[in-house]
Amino acid sequence: MSSEPRTVLSVEGLHAGYGHVAVVRGIDMRVAEGELVTLIGANGAGKSTLLKALVGLVPPSAGTVRFLGEDITRMRPERAVRAGLALVPEGRMLFGPMSVEENLELGAQVTDRTQTVGSLERVFDLFPVLAERRSQTAATLSGGEQQMLAVARALMARPRLLLLDEPSLGLAPKVIKEIFGALRKLKDEGLTILLVEQDARLALKHSDRGYVMRTGSIALAGDAADLLEDDDVRLIYLGAWRGEGESS
Amino acid sequence: MGGTELLQFVLAGLKNGSIYALVALGFTLIYAATGVINFAQGEFYMLGGMLSVWAYADLGLPLPLAGLVGVAATAAVGGVFELGAIRQRKDGDPLALIVITVGGSMVLSSMARHLFGPNERPLPLFSGGGSVSVFGAVLEVQTIWILGLTALAVVGLWYLYNRTGLGRAMRACAVNRDAARIVGIDTRLMVTVSFLLAAALGALAGLAVTPLTQTAFDVGPTVGIKGFAAAILGGLGNPIAAVVGGLVLGMLESVSIAFISSTYKDAIALIVLLAVLFMRPQGILGRSSREKV
The missing domain is CATH 3.40.50.300 (P-loop containing nucleotide triphosphate hydrolases)
Incomplete structure (x- = not known):
């Protein structure tokens, strides 16, 4: 250093x-x-x-x-x-009845709308399984997938x-x-x-x-x-x- | 009872049911945002009619404009009520907020009495006193207005909820408030918006009915309790359930008039309310428990 x-x-x-x-x-x-x-x-x-x-x-x-x-x-x-400052909270706190994509878009709502597509690509690149599950509701994901979604949602805020x-x-x-x-x-x-x-x-x-x-x-x-x-x-x-x- | 008579009762049930549905939607919107039953919801219904009468009769505005003023002014009252009373309770303690809405309800009806007097006040029918015949049953034109305005409000609300960023933020807020906050949703603003919308929906119901029933400062609580029963019947917190609950309640009342006696019409809502609370507290469309992911 x-x-x-x-x-x-x-x-x-x-x-x-x-x-x-x-x-x-x-x-x-x-x-x-x-x-x-x-x-x-x-x-x-x-x-x-x-x-x-x-x-x-x-x-x-x-x-x-x-x-x-x-x-x-x-x-x-x-x-x-x-x-x-983006938090991936204890217990994930996902929006259970909403789709993976909606959860991610909600995560991106503090950023400029033009960035959303790029942010989505980035988190799907990081967690490819989320791209497969994008139209599924968050509540139906496995525990691991939910955790990935929680991380991805926080990342959407850049x-x-x-x-x-x-x-x-x-x-x-x-x-x-x-x-x-x-x-x-x-x-x-x-x-x-x-x-x-x-x-x-x-x-x-x-x-x-x-x-x-x-x-x-x-x-x-x-x-x-x-x-x-x-x-x-x-x-x-x-x-x-x-x-x-x-x-x- | 003949088919025509039955149809007549069905039409009446639909008419009242759509009014209950609008009021129930108001309960549901505020419940979703705050977790609180707004006992001032019936007063929004009263104000919708009363302020429209005021704009029409006292200000001399043409009827469509007067109706618009009535609904908009009531929405503003709802927003001010939230900002001035609900939001001031910083910890959002539900019991305290419920008491505030009870107090608000008394304040609003007393003010209406003070400003507009104790008497019943009329509003003209929207497009005259005509009626059409539906398979022999009589359908008043004003009833068509009521059904149409309700349908329009429901579709508009559906669009707002499912197709706009604001609606998505409102839904997120209803699912989990803390989660909504950490993604950047101003949950206090969502509460204010819910009060605005709930007041506008109640006002629309009051406006649409006043030409048939007249209005007075004290019409709020009766309709409030029916809208509440409808919201509980459907399952609190779900807009579609509120509409279904409203229509079902309207039908039950209508059926009770047909087969029992009109004396018991107003008791039906309370019986339904108690029955649902005892037997199926989550409502007919509600899930068995409110899970949070």
Whole structure:
């Protein structure tokens, strides 16, 4: 790394939660242009809430989120996606009764209409099965295809930063491989990606850097290769964090 | 009962049914956007007739223009009601919103009484008092207007829903609000649009019926409850089901007049409402559960 890459996302002291319960408590993190950064941590550590807070689905109660230099803290989600932040949400949140094509077109509605055809070609190139299923409703797709559609729908917005929440959840190893292959390809094309993943080993293998989240804050940060060697992180792979998960 | 008589009841059922269908569509549109039953829906029906009468009789506008003003003004009232009352409830808590619509309904009918008086007010028939004979049954020209305007509104709404970007955004919003937001749909705007449309549909029904029944400040709740029953009967949230529910309810009322007594006509909607809620809460066209993908 000779020249310092541009910062895409910087988060400082971010707090967010539901009602009076702060799930995210003072997060500092940074994602540079072209990076694939993974956020790992046990269930309930606040990873999903953090992603939701970044796009404005959960309003932050304190701290700042800067995106490409612009303060986007508390920006509404429909504005955030226009600014260039696209979320592949937990549970995919597809438009089930609508066709694959309609889902994709809805994803593209923040872009100029002339771009839609090109965007469609791009995502069909990435996930050819979606082209075969284009007139089928999203609800009739298999789990893996639904996840691909969720990623593709986010890409239709032509984001500068792609946020993914547990893209491997509940999927067969073969499908997971395909999705991570696609993420790899997107990264190689220069897309900046922030990934939340339960399968820490898999995610870190594909990432440049990682953050380990524990009960709402960052417990550990570093290069993905170093984190893979870290004893504490190795324990998370087994689903145990020295019993501290229970105390939260 | 002869075939001609039966046909007469069917025509009457269709006429009332299409009015219920328009009101039910209003319930369904707002329910799809907000998850809330709008108890002010009947007042939109009342205002449609009342504001048209006002534009015709008080402002002296020609009837077609007066009707247009009545519907447009009611749509505006619906939009203002959403912006001024519904949207102010920031967390969108359904129970709170329902109470707001109940309050809104009272405010609207009280205002109508204050501005337009307590008496019934008439509107001329759209194209005279003629009638045509359909296989021996009498079909009033105004009824043809009612059926035609309803059909036009349904087709227009279908086109909006299925063939336009706005309609697609509205459907997306109905499927999953958070998903709609993250793809960039302004869900608050969709709620406002739903109120505008629901008010316009209710107003159209009120406008079309007033030449036959006259209107008054207090006609809203009765039609509101029937439109609500029709929406529930069809299955809330589905526009086609609302139309079917409206027509079925109209027919049931008509049949009850034919075979039981007209005394019980207004009770039919309530009986239907209760029966559906007890036995098939998802409505005749609804699916057994509201799944979200």
